[in-house]
Each structure stands twice: as structure tokens, then as C-alpha cells.
Amino acid sequence: MRIAMIGTGYVGLVSGACFADFGHQVTCVDKDQGKIDALLAGRMPIWEPGLETLVSSNCARGRLKFTTDLEEGVRDAEAVFLAVGTPARRGDGHADLSFVFAAVRELAKALTRAVVVVTKSTVPVGTGDRIAEILAEEGAPEGCSVASNPEFLREGAAIRDFKIPDRIIVGAEDDKARETLKEIYRPLFLNQAPILITSRRTAELTKYAANAFLAMKISFINEMADLCEAVGADVQELARGIGLDNRIGPKFLHPGPGYGGSCFPKDTLALLQTAAEAGVEQRIVATVVEVNDTRKQSMASRVAAALGGSLEGKRVGVLGLTFKPNTDDMRDSPAIPLVAGLVSGGASVIAFDPVGVDGAKPLLPAIDYAGNAESVAEGADALVIVTEWDEFRALDLRALARSMRGRTLVDLRNIYDRAEAERAGLDYFGVGRGRR
Numbered sequence: 001m002r003i004a005m006i007g008t009g010y011v012g013l014v015s016g017a018c019f020a021d022f023g024h025q026v027t028c029v030d031k032d033q034g035k036i037d038a039l040l041a042g043r044m045p046i047w048e049p050g051l052e053t054l055v056s057s058n059c060a061r062g063r064l065k066f067t068t069d070l071e072e073g074v075r076d077a078e079a080v081f082l083a084v085g086t087p088a089r090r091g092d093g094h095a096d097l098s099f100v101f102a103a104v105r106e107l108a109k110a111l112t113r114a115v116v117v118v119t120k121s122t123v124p125v126g127t128g129d130r131i132a133e134i135l136a137e138e139g140a141p142e143g144c145s146v147a148s149n150p151e152f153l154r155e156g157a158a159i160r161d162f163k164i165p166d167r168i169i170v171g172a173e174d175d176k177a178r179e180t181l182k183e184i185y186r187p188l189f190l191n192q193a194p195i196l197i198t199s200r201r202t203a204e205l206t207k208y209a210a211n212a213f214l215a216m217k218i219s220f221i222n223e224m225a226d227l228c229e230a231v232g233a234d235v236q237e238l239a240r241g242i243g244l245d246n247r248i249g250p251k252f253l254h255p256g257p258g259y260g261g262s263c264f265p266k267d268t269l270a271l272l273q274t275a276a277e278a279g280v281e282q283r284i285v286a287t288v289v290e291v292n293d294t295r296k297q298s299m300a301s302r303v304a305a306a307l308g309g310s311l312e313g314k315r316v317g318v319l320g321l322t323f324k325p326n327t328d329d330m331r332d333s334p335a336i337p338l339v340a341g342l343v344s345g346g347a348s349v350i351a352f353d354p355v356g357v358d359g360a361k362p363l364l365p366a367i368d369y370a371g372n373a374e375s376v377a378e379g380a381d382a383l384v385i386v387t388e389w390d391e392f393r394a395l396d397l398r399a400l401a402r403s404m405r406g407r408t409l410v411d412l413r414n415i416y417d418r419a420e421a422e423r424a425g426l427d428y429f430g431v432g433r434g435r436r
């Protein structure tokens with residue numbers, strides 16, 4: 001199958017490279033000349049494990065190409081995927097569809113033959129209908145189909161998620177779209193990945209429902225963590241105790257500083273907008289958003305409390321800045337309000353992240369950056385673990401404690417336990433690990 005991918009970000013690049021790896025002929029298009037130049041020179045514009053090898057091997061086999069020229073990119077395509085961004089619109093939280101609609105307008109003019117247009121971007125219910133209208137308005141060739149194929153990959157494990165998905169959702173209104181997508185994903189369902197064919201609207205909404213549900217699980221365990229702290233219980237044991245129940249499952253039951261990233265924050269807000277427009281209350285999701293926002297804002301006070309109540313004049317070392325490990329993505333990272341709160345409380349902050357520093361600097365300019373965890377600890381009153389990178393899981397706590405000025409370890413990911421931190425001479429503050 002000949003495929004064009006419009007938008008070569010996290011989703012477009014990973015999807016394009018994986019489709020090429022299945023044997024399809026893929027051209028990835030992006031407006032960002034710098035991104036395409038980097039890819040043509042063999043450099044990855046994002047940090048994602050395994051991506052460089054996947055991209056270079058498929059380029060070498062001639063199955064994966066990159067261009068900024070949309071006409072060239074879609075010239076022979078049978079299916080055109082849209083993977084442009086849909087960030088939250090400033091002010092109202094509605095998904096900003098301007099990139100999607102602009103891409104569709106350009107696409108309509110560039111097409112010389114009927115194609116299946118597939119929306120991989122996360123878009124509100126009804127967007128596929130509007131895309132079909134725009135294609136017609138802008139004079140796209142007769143016979144184009146519009147399908148929805150939401151993407152569920154996780155940054156940091158994106159290639160594995162794409163190649164071994166829990167499920168593939170295809171929302172389509174006609175046989176041509178259904179058959180084209182089945183053909184594209186055939187290598188995966190030969191491997192038994194379930195493919196669920198739904199209406200276009202159902203597929204669009206399924207993506208939001210999935211993300212809202214996962215966000216709810218995180219907020220639930222975060223509130224349980226607060227309760228554990230208050231009553232002297234341990235949320236790690238509690239999470240295991242409920243997670244072993246098959247009806248609940250162990251995933252997304254890790255307490256922490258609140259969810260961030262490029263999806264959950266904006267997708268929960270967009271779902272609320274969709275519901276408001278439909279006149280339907282979504283009180284659970286509304287509460288999840290509120291609980292998470294409050295939590296992210298409260299993390300600096302948690303550090304202050306661990307330091308005896310005040311941040312004034314304190315040196316705080318921050319380990320990890322990205323919203324989760326194995327990505328350089330800083331979008332809506334809990335580190336942003338945490339660090340801002342530390343600085344406004346009078347602390348000086350020094351931070352290290354294995355790959356996120358370049359992305360963090362423009363967002364957090366008023367702090368110092370170090371090249372490793374050891375330098376972060378030097379002279380610090382408190383160390384705060386924000387992102388559970390593997391390289392933070394086996395730190396030499398004794399050595400860190402010796403070089404610190406204070407002895408406070410705030411572990412927002414519960415990667416250590418109290419006993420080992422105390423053996424190293426540190427005062428340990430985990431999440432939801434109350435004691436009596």
C-alpha cells in the first residue's frame with residue numbers, strides 16, 4: 001500500500017516508520033523544514049527508543065521517504081493519514097482543529113486521485129464529517145473516503161505499542177475505507193491484534209473515553225494516596241491489593257505528582273467541551289481534571305512541608321523533568337508547576353533530566369541545570385524525584401546524602417522505600433506512604 005503521513009511528529013513519524021517496516025511504501029510530510037532536514041540527514045527530531053534504527057533501515061530499503069512538499073508526498077498515495085497536532089485551544093480547552101483543517105484544505109488541492117483520508121490525530125466526535133465537507137468544498141477528487149483510526153501508542157514505548165497494539169480501532173462509513181485500513185493493518189491482525197470496526201463517530205469518541213478513563217485511574221490512586229498519608233496506610237500495598245483484582249488491573253495505579261504529557265490533559269478538556277456542546281454532563285471527568293490540576297499545583301507545597309514549612313533560601317535538586325521516562329516530551333509535565341512553585345517560594349533549583357533539558361530550558365529558564373544526579377545533590381537541602389527514569393532507580397543514596405547540605409528526599413514516584421533512604425541517612429517523603 002502507498003501511504004502518505006501528514007505531520008511527522010511523535011505519532012506521524014512512529015506510525016510512518018512502522019507502516020514502512022510492515023512493507024508499505026510511506027512518505028512522511030511535514031511543514032517544519034528543520035524536522036524534515038534532520039530526518040533526511042538521519043537525525044531524529046524526537047527522542048524515542050528504537051526509532052533511529054527503524055527509520056534508517058526503512059529509508060535504506062527505499063520504503064520510507066520524507067518531504068515538505070505535500071503534492072509530492074501524496075502523489076501516488078492510496079491512503080493519506082493526518083497526524084498533525086490537536087493541542088488544547090487557549091481559553092476554552094476545546095481541541096484546536098486549525099492544523100487538521102488547514103492540512104485537509106491543502107490536501108484537497110494537492111490530490112489528483114481519490115484516496116482514503118484517515119485521521120490519526122485525536123479529534124472530537126464529528127470532525128470526520130467536517131473533513132469530508134472540506135474535501136468536497138475544496139474540490140478534492142470525487143470518491144474520497146474519510147476514516148478515523150485513533151492512535152493509542154505511548155511515548156517511550158511507541159514502537160512496541162504500534163507493532164503489538166492491544167487493539168486497532170477503525171471508524172469508517174464505507175467499504176473502501178474499511179478494506180483499505182484492513183489491508184494496511186493486515187500484518188498486525190495476522191499476529192492476532194484485534195481490529196474493531198466501528199462507525200466514524202464511535203471511533204473518534206473511543207479515543208477520548210480511553211484517555212479519560214486512564215486519567216481517572218491515576219487521579220483515583222492519587223486521592224487514595226492522600227488518604228493513606230492521613231490514616232497511616234501504604235498506597236503501594238493498597239494499589240497492589242486492588243490491582244490484583246482482574247476487574248481493576250494493576251496498570252495506571254501508580255501515585256505521583258499528577259498526570260501530564262501531550263494527551264491526557266488536553267484530551268480530558270476536549271471531552272468536556274464535546275459533552276458541554278452535546279448538553280450532557282460528565283461530572284466524573286470534570287472532577288478528574290480538577291483533582292489533577294490541584295495536585296500538580298500542590299507539589300511545591302509538599303516539598304516545602306518536607307523541608308519544615310518554608311522554601312525560602314533552600315536549594316532544591318530536581319531529578320527528572322519530562323512528564324514520564326523515555327521521552328523528551330515536556331508538554332504539561334508536572335515538573336513545570338512544581339519548579340515554578342519552588343522558585344516562587346524562594347528556593348533556588350538545580351535540575352537534571354537524561355534527555356529533557358533542551359525542551360525544559362525555554363519553559364524553566366530561571367533555574368540551574370546539571371549534567372547528572374550527583375551534581376544535582378551537591379549542596380542541596382532537598383532532592384525531589386519527579387520522573388522515574390531507570391537511571392534514578394539505583395542511585396547511590398549514601399553518596400548523595402554525603403554531598404547534600406540537608407537530608408530531605410522527596411520521592412514523588414515511590415521508586416525508593418523509607419528504610420533504604422533512612423539507612424543512607426536521608427529523611428524520606430514518598431507519596432501515600434503514611435505510617436503510625
Ligand SMILES: NC(=O)c1ccc[n+]([C@@H]2O[C@H](COP(=O)([O-])OP(=O)(O)OC[C@H]3O[C@@H](n4cnc5c(N)ncnc54)[C@H](O)[C@@H]3O)[C@@H](O)[C@H]2O)c1
Pocket residue numbers: 006007008009010011012029030031032035083084085086099102103106120121122123151152153154155262263
Ligand atoms: N504524542 C502521543 O503520545 C500521542 C499518542 C496518541 C495520539 N496522539 C495524537 O496525535 C496527534 C499528533 O500528536 P503528536 O504528539 O505527534 O504531535 P506533534 O506536535 O509532535 O507533531 C505534529 C506535526 O504536524 C506538523 N504539521 C502541522 N500542520 C501541518 C501541515 N499542514 N502539514 C504538514 N505537517 C504539519 C507539525 O510541524 C508537527 O511536526 C495529536 O492529535 C495527538 O493528540 C498523540
